Amino acid sequence: MKIKVFDNEEDLYNYAAKIFINEVKTNPNTHLGLATGSTPIKLYQLLVEDYKKNKTDYSNVKTFNLDEYAGLDKTHAQSYYTFMHNQLFNHINIKKENINIPNGKANNLNKEAETYGKLLIKEGINLQLLGIGTNGHIAFNEPGSPLDGKCSLVDLTKNTIKDNSRFFKNINEVPKKAISVGIGDILKSKKIVLIAVGKHKAEAIKKTVNVKPTTKCPASALNNHKETLILLDKDAASLL
Ligand code: PGA
Numbered sequence: 001m002k003i004k005v006f007d008n009e010e011d012l013y014n015y016a017a018k019i020f021i022n023e024v025k026t027n028p029n030t031h032l033g034l035a036t037g038s039t040p041i042k043l044y045q046l047l048v049e050d051y052k053k054n055k056t057d058y059s060n061v062k063t064f065n066l067d068e069y070a071g072l073d074k075t076h077a078q079s080y081y082t083f084m085h086n087q088l089f090n091h092i093n094i095k096k097e098n099i100n101i102p103n104g105k106a107n108n109l110n111k112e113a114e115t116y117g118k119l120l121i122k123e124g125i126n127l128q129l130l131g132i133g134t135n136g137h138i139a140f141n142e143p144g145s146p147l148d149g150k151c152s153l154v155d156l157t158k159n160t161i162k163d164n165s166r167f168f169k170n171i172n173e174v175p176k177k178a179i180s181v182g183i184g185d186i187l188k189s190k191k192i193v194l195i196a197v198g199k200h201k202a203e204a205i206k207k208t209v210n211v212k213p214t215t216k217c218p219a220s221a222l223n224n225h226k227e228t229l230i231l232l233d234k235d236a237a238s239l240l
Contacts, residue, residue, distance in 0.1 A: 069175040
């Protein structure tokens, strides 16, 4: 695990964008693992700006999202399908058939998770983007999740439901379950970039960096991954 701390968000996101743009340029058939939430928004904006300016070619890139809320149709304003299309996919030349996101409205959500997990293992991820929850979750692997876990239908904790309620009209609308890739799936990625910005992430980062992996903090599993880069602003790094 390598850690880089930036004086400001702008420098952090420019650095992260270069990593992703460079990956796509040097490996036009690359498989990117993508994340949702507030953290990646600025990164996706920079990728879109770069696409408009430099025509970086995504036509042979495949993407695989980490998770999707159970029970939300892809057309729902808060589905991760909608988020990804609004933030990134509608603005670059990625092919529809190369975009992979679990279907939160599948009839059998356990089966959907199993099928998505198999697809991930078959295809493999070259570069995985991660955010981190205030409770140390990565994707929707909440504290207590197995560190070698596979893609599955998971329960969201009260903490996560509260954190994510800011995107919904009220807390009761936040789905209680999601399909999420497992920590074991994430650790199979060749390279991982985790971004954390803000004081509210400092505690989770303290429990993640240079510790023995523990299910109490799912992101601590990344200590077992050699090609993980953690990008932090000063606030997120303030307890290190
Ligand atoms: P955030 O969420 O980017 O909205 O802070 C991160 C996460 O929960 O993984």
